[in-house]
Amino acid sequence: MSAAATTSQPRRPRSGNRRDEAARLAVLHAADDLLVEHGFGALTVEAIARRAGVAKQTIYRWWPSKVEILLDTLIEDSAKRIPVPADEPTAESVRGYLRGFARFLTRDPAGKVLLALLAEAQHDPDTARSLHERCLAPRRARERAMLTGATDAGEIAPTLGPDATMDALLGPIVYRALTGASIPRGLVDTLVDALLRPRAN
Amino acid sequence: MSAAATTSQPRRPRSGNRRDEAARLAVLHAADDLLVEHGFGALTVEAIARRAGVAKQTIYRWWPSKVEILLDTLIEDSAKRIPVPADEPTAESVRGYLRGFARFLTRDPAGKVLLALLAEAQHDPDTARSLHERCLAPRRARERAMLTGATDAGEIAPTLGPDATMDALLGPIVYRALTGASIPRGLVDTLVDALLRPRAN
DNA sequence: GGTGTGTCTAGACGGTGCGTCTCGACAAGG
DNA sequence: CCTTGTCGAGACGCACCGTCTAGACACACC
Numbered sequence: 001m002s003a004a005a006t007t008s009q010p011r012r013p014r015s016g017n018r019r020d021e022a023a024r025l026a027v028l029h030a031a032d033d034l035l036v037e038h039g040f041g042a043l044t045v046e047a048i049a050r051r052a053g054v055a056k057q058t059i060y061r062w063w064p065s066k067v068e069i070l071l072d073t074l075i076e077d078s079a080k081r082i083p084v085p086a087d088e089p090t091a092e093s094v095r096g097y098l099r100g101f102a103r104f105l106t107r108d109p110a111g112k113v114l115l116a117l118l119a120e121a122q123h124d125p126d127t128a129r130s131l132h133e134r135c136l137a138p139r140r141a142r143e144r145a146m147l148t149g150a151t152d153a154g155e156i157a158p159t160l161g162p163d164a165t166m167d168a169l170l171g172p173i174v175y176r177a178l179t180g181a182s183i184p185r186g187l188v189d190t191l192v193d194a195l196l197r198p199r200a201n
Numbered sequence: 202m203s204a205a206a207t208t209s210q211p212r213r214p215r216s217g218n219r220r221d222e223a224a225r226l227a228v229l230h231a232a233d234d235l236l237v238e239h240g241f242g243a244l245t246v247e248a249i250a251r252r253a254g255v256a257k258q259t260i261y262r263w264w265p266s267k268v269e270i271l272l273d274t275l276i277e278d279s280a281k282r283i284p285v286p287a288d289e290p291t292a293e294s295v296r297g298y299l300r301g302f303a304r305f306l307t308r309d310p311a312g313k314v315l316l317a318l319l320a321e322a323q324h325d326p327d328t329a330r331s332l333h334e335r336c337l338a339p340r341r342a343r344e345r346a347m348l349t350g351a352t353d354a355g356e357i358a359p360t361l362g363p364d365a366t367m368d369a370l371l372g373p374i375v376y377r378a379l380t381g382a383s384i385p386r387g388l389v390d391t392l393v394d395a396l397l398r399p400r401a402n
Numbered sequence: 403g404g405t406g407t408g409t410c411t412a413g414a415c416g417g418t419g420c421g422t423c424t425c426g427a428c429a430a431g432g
Numbered sequence: 433c434c435t436t437g438t439c440g441a442g443a444c445g446c447a448c449c450g451t452c453t454a455g456a457c458a459c460a461c462c
Contacts, residue, residue: 015431016437023439040324044419055440060421115323118379122320123241128381136380159391167382168392172372174379178319179337180329181368190360191369194395216460217408224410245448256411261450 026052031069036109040116067127070113077110084142089149091156095192105177156196227253232270237310241317268328271314278311285343290350292357296393306378357397
């Protein structure tokens with residue numbers, strides 16, 4: 001979560017040269033840029049090393065795979081660009097969050113990172129585990145808090161539990177992004193209206 | 202669509218040996234089995250050739266990539282296992298379709314193929330194009346017909362257009378499958394109730 | 403029956419990225 | 433000073449890529 005955090009807990013060397021922060025940032029940015037410019041297929045460790053002006057071994061010393069590099073950039077970017085609203089437990093803040101999420105996925109380069117990792121998770125179990133533990137689960141915990149807060153405040157009355165409700169809201173957005181479709185404003189509005197304020201029963 | 206159809210239109214050789222149907226089926230089944238058993242990461246053309254007992258050249262002669270092999274199996278399997286209801290334009294048939302779709306994605310081995318291709322489409326533009334043209338678009342056309350038929354019959358009254366409605370219904374199912382979550386019956390029911398039978402306005 | 407024509411298996415080929423390894427240079431701590 | 437650890441540079445064997453060649457075989461046509 002902290003800006004200096006990396007994959008594993010920061011090591012505490014007794015002596016020797018410290019980690020080169022410039023190299024770390026160069027790798028992160030190189031991976032990000034290459035993904036956006038040439039796609040995940042062209043994203044190789046050797047290409048990242050070339051682009052970052054860094055030795056391949058330096059990458060392997062700190063990251064077990066290119067996926068973890070992307071995960072580092074994603075965690076930092078998503079925390080900045082689409083924070084989960086925690087202050088105002090209103091239906092409107094949920095709607096705003098979903099709109100921001102939709103724009104993140106379709107417009108923000110960092111959104112491509114999330115889609116790429118979600119995709120790679122289908123191909124590689126390690127990626128799936130890392131993506132959940134380091135990104136999806138923490139975010140989901142905050143989303144749950146957002147929903148239960150708004151429910152307790154009487155702002156919304158979802159039929160489903162918090163997890164299923166969030167998946168019902170996010171699922172269509174993610175699916176449209178995955179299939180390359182745009183996400184019209186009306187879609188988000190309808191989802192919020194239909195799922196968070198159900199007809200009286 | 203026909204069982205013998207392959208990637209390109211069936212060639213019309215004037216003479217010479219015809220295509221070996223046994224080899225074609227062996228490749229299809231080998232790809233399917235390898236994907237389910239060892240995941241997409243271990244799915245290589247050479248592995249498929251070994252498993253199918255077929256020369257690599259035979260694969261490259263008929264398929265431009267392993268993705269097209271998977272697409273061939275997916276098109277055949279999905280047509281059999283989750284046909285789009287076309288006869289009875291009722292809300293209940295839509296609900297049944299979604300339930301079948303959910304079970305397909307989570308339980309059926311062929312569902313893994315769809316998830317893998319949806320994932321690969323994020324990494325490779327050619328895969329994205331093929332997946333849309335050969336699988337998603339045709340299915341979507343039938344889904345649209347299903348929705349408009351039910352709407353005309355007065356069975357449902359969706360707020361959104363047919364495309365957005367289908368994405369709103371399928372999105373959560375696909376997203377749960379992508380994240381490895383189960384798809385409870387209540388989720389499908391709530392989606393159908395909330396999106397197809399909106400409160401009067 | 404001979405001649406083409408196209409598919410099949412088998413395997414070699416150069417190219418590329420993988421992840422590991424070694425090497426020499428360098429910087430900080432003890 | 434000397435240990436510890438990182439850095440860049442690059443070689444290594446491995447796996448798979450997609451292409452290519454070679455030879456055997458089956459069918460169509462004449």
